[in-house]
Amino acid sequence: MKTPQETVREGYDKLAAAYREHYAASHEAQYGGWLDDFERAVPPGRRVLELGCADGIPVARRLNPAYDYLGVDISPVQIAAAGRNVPGAPFRVADMTALAFPDGHFGGIVALYSLIHVPIAQQVPLIGKLARWLQPGGTLLVTVGHTAWTGTEDDWIVPGATMYWSHADAATYLTWFAEAGFSVQRNTFVPEGNGGHTLLRLRKETGG
Template identity: 50%
Template sequence: MDIDDPKDVVRRGYDALSRHYEQSYATETKYQLWLGALKERIPAAATVLDLGCGSGVPVARTLATAGHRVTGVDISGEQIRRARELVPEAEFRQADATAVEFPAATFDAVVSLYALIHIPLAEQPPLLTRIATWLRPGGWLLATTGHTAWTGTDDNWLGGGATMWWSHADAATYRAWLTEAGLTVAGEEFAPEGDGGHALFWARRP
């Protein structure tokens, strides 16, 4: 499939399949394990960015319920509309993750689960560098990335009739990109999904 604007494919795909995606993935127990570990690492009433927040479930809702101040960003207008309904105690912004602006040292943590892999490869290292600047010293990035390199589409994603697009490098490349961004990689694990999976990284701003 020839993709003129992959970000538009991603936006339209999530606009169309917001509820379908939530029903497919929101109950994944791995999210709660990861978020539980994050809550142990950040201060009370921490300021957290959920980058690629989707409908706000489960990440923004879990963290906001725990008393953290959450800002969610997503490219999909439908996802943001639903997030504002589902998690009214958080703040949400429709924006391209590679274009959104925040002051330096704004967040105690940035969470980006299954979002970086929807961004063109050339734009991912600069985004990681910007994320590093948004973190306060000692702040955490919790992110899923590709485990093996792949770029491609699914024309009937999740059986919902919409097209979705992904592009990601392999885990070793992401490890290098995180280090080059000025972050210290503190943990890495494989997060299985179906016949494959992703890499989960814990990285910290020194």
């Protein structure tokens, strides 16, 4: 029996090339404004961590080298593509739940459509770590669920690729982030098909 993380890694290894094509148009349209927002909140030169950086487009390409950027992804195929797309930027293959950094290490963290692949029971401790890794006043730009759902889909984007997602509803996430010491700077519903996701820009306050 595979773990959810093994399913996700194998799935993205299979569909990495197709992912870019599938989402290129919507990402192009949406991410620019979100990153403008992030850049206004995080001074240049700060350490920035991206969780689930995929092939480095568009986030790594935009944030490196203006920031001291590090991209992490569980899929070696995605990380290999990132290395080709953004030469010279530092990337690491890792499960985001297994990472360790000193407290206050980052000025910003970006996790677009990636936290939602982590089993829900592991998300609360991870959110606590994200809060600790950020310096006070640091920014977390993150996509979370809108409605609660955990499950898999076979043949997602390409035949033979199974994908796993797990997310709570938006109100539950807002509670978890508040308990971890974040304040909400932006809360946007991002429609997709019959549903959608929640984009949050959060500020790490000193408490939490």
